[in-house]
Amino acid sequence: MEDAYTRGKALSERHNPGLEEALxxxxxxxxxxxxxxxxxFVYGQHYSRPGLSLRDRSLATAIVGALSTIGLLPLWLWSDLSNLSMAPRADIAFQALFQGLISGLVSMFAFS
Incomplete structure (x- = not known):
């Protein structure tokens, strides 16, 4: 079985070549x-999880990030996601939590 780092390294090199070296x-x-x-964690455990495709996961990140900056996340979650089954809804909620965590960490290090 492939470990999270090996899986993540392959995925990050495909989508963001040189990311680990830059970090x-x-x-x-x-x-x-x-x-x-x-x-x-990000690429090996989070982005490579089953449930949403990488495209959909990235789209959810962008949408959640944009909506959360203007304060409409609760409205969006309860209205537009009402037609989804619980699995994608839970995955997108996790994505929202994760996006907030990453945004906070990036802000803490980038602007300190």
Whole structure:
């Protein structure tokens, strides 16, 4: 069985070539192991999960990020997602939580 890091590395290189090296150059001395952990979690465990395709997962991230910035997430979740089964609805809710976490971490490191 393939581990999360190996799966994540392959997926990140396909979609964001050089991401791990860029993260290592920027944050490696400050946070040892962070680039590998990020690749393993974000790409190896989160983006490669079954349920939504990578395209749909990326689209959900973009939509949730855009809507959450203007404060309409609760309205959108209860109106437009009402025709989805519980599995995609739960996956998109997880995506919303994850997007907020990543946005917070990026803001903390990028603007400090």
């Amino acid at each position: 290592e150059a920027r944050y490696g001395a400050l946070l040892p192991g962070m680039p590998q952990d990020l690749i393993a």
